[in-house]
Amino acid sequence: MKPNPRILLPFNFTDACVAALQYASQLAAHLGADIVLLHCAGDTQLTATYQSHLMSRLGSFTDRYMGPALKSLTRFCVVRSGFLRENLPSVVENHRVDLLVANPEALLEDIAPGQVLSLPEFASCPMLLVPPQALFQPLKEIVLSVDLTDLDAGVLERVQKLARTFSAHLTLLHLHGNVEAVQLCQLQKAATQLRAELTYRNTTIVCQEEEDLLEGFNDFSELYTPDLFVVATRDTHLLHEYFSGRYRKTSAYHLHTPLLNLYQAHKTACSGGCTHCNTRERQLEQETVSAAQG
Structure with a gap:
C-alpha cells in the first residue's frame, strides 16, 4: 500500500x-x-x-x-x-x-x-x-509565476496536479517590462502554444506589464484574492524579499497569501526584477567579455 x-x-x-x-x-x-x-x-x-x-x-x-x-x-x-x-x-x-x-x-x-x-x-x-495572517481554505485560486521563455515541464505538471486535487482555477502569471510590439507578439504566441500543451484546462495565462515580481503579486492579490502563490527558484533571495519589512509596513495584499516554492534553475533572472539574479547575470556577462578579451 x-x-x-x-x-x-x-x-x-x-x-x-x-x-x-x-x-x-x-x-x-x-x-x-x-x-x-x-x-x-x-x-x-x-x-x-x-x-x-x-x-x-x-x-x-x-x-x-x-x-x-x-x-x-x-x-x-x-x-x-x-x-x-x-x-x-x-x-x-x-x-x-x-x-x-x-x-x-x-x-x-x-x-x-x-x-x-x-x-x-x-x-x-x-x-x-505560511505568513501568520494566512487562514486555510480549500484552494480555489492558485497563481504560478512563470517566464514563458523559460519554462520547466516538471514544475508545470506539479502545479497542475495540485490545482486538479482542489479543482482550483490556475493562473499562469507572466510579468514583463515595457517591451516592443514584436516581443509582445512573441509572448502571446508562446502563451498560445503553452495553452495547447496544458493538461489542466481550468487555467488562464496572464501577461502583465510589471518588472518587479512582488509588486506584480501585490497588484494581482488586490484584484483576485489568490489562495496560493507559487514560484520556482533555488535560493532564498526571493523568499526574503516576499516577506521583507518593506511589505509588512504597507500591509501588502500578498502578505496574507502563502507562498509555495518549487525548484527550477532559471536561464534568466527572476521576472526581470530580482536584484540578486540581475547582479549575477551582469557578473556572468562581464566574465564572458573578460574571457573573450583574454
Missing part, C-alpha cells in the same frame, strides 16, 4: 508557528497526509528527560490547536539538538517528507541581510511558507 504523503512542520511554540500548524493540519486533512513536527532545542543540552518533556509538549500543543476533527491525523514528533537549518536535510530524508510547511521567520531568521543561500541545501522537498 502506498504510504501517505508527509508534511514537515518546524515548530518552536510561537504564535506564528501555531498559525502554521493550523494551516498545515487542515492542508494535511485535505491531502490525506501525515504530519511530522520538528523542534530544535538549539544550544540547550538535550537530556533524555528534557527530550521527553519536549515531545510531550509537542503532542499537547497539537492536541490543543489542531482541533478535535484533526486529531485523527497521524503525527510524528521529532526533537533534535542544534538549530533548524542544520537538522532539516536529514529530517526530510529520514522521514521521507514530501512538503515542508513553515512560518517564514522561523525558516529564514538566521540568514544575514543580503546573504543568499541555496534552498535545496535547506531541504530537497518543496517549501510552503
Whole structure:
C-alpha cells in the first residue's frame, strides 16, 4: 500500500508557528497526509528527560490547536539538538517528507541581510511558507509565476496536479517590462502554444506589464484574492524579499497569501526584477567579455 504523503512542520511554540500548524493540519486533512513536527532545542543540552518533556509538549500543543476533527491525523514528533537549518536535510530524508510547511521567520531568521543561500541545501522537498495572517481554505485560486521563455515541464505538471486535487482555477502569471510590439507578439504566441500543451484546462495565462515580481503579486492579490502563490527558484533571495519589512509596513495584499516554492534553475533572472539574479547575470556577462578579451 502506498504510504501517505508527509508534511514537515518546524515548530518552536510561537504564535506564528501555531498559525502554521493550523494551516498545515487542515492542508494535511485535505491531502490525506501525515504530519511530522520538528523542534530544535538549539544550544540547550538535550537530556533524555528534557527530550521527553519536549515531545510531550509537542503532542499537547497539537492536541490543543489542531482541533478535535484533526486529531485523527497521524503525527510524528521529532526533537533534535542544534538549530533548524542544520537538522532539516536529514529530517526530510529520514522521514521521507514530501512538503515542508513553515512560518517564514522561523525558516529564514538566521540568514544575514543580503546573504543568499541555496534552498535545496535547506531541504530537497518543496517549501510552503505560511505568513501568520494566512487562514486555510480549500484552494480555489492558485497563481504560478512563470517566464514563458523559460519554462520547466516538471514544475508545470506539479502545479497542475495540485490545482486538479482542489479543482482550483490556475493562473499562469507572466510579468514583463515595457517591451516592443514584436516581443509582445512573441509572448502571446508562446502563451498560445503553452495553452495547447496544458493538461489542466481550468487555467488562464496572464501577461502583465510589471518588472518587479512582488509588486506584480501585490497588484494581482488586490484584484483576485489568490489562495496560493507559487514560484520556482533555488535560493532564498526571493523568499526574503516576499516577506521583507518593506511589505509588512504597507500591509501588502500578498502578505496574507502563502507562498509555495518549487525548484527550477532559471536561464534568466527572476521576472526581470530580482536584484540578486540581475547582479549575477551582469557578473556572468562581464566574465564572458573578460574571457573573450583574454
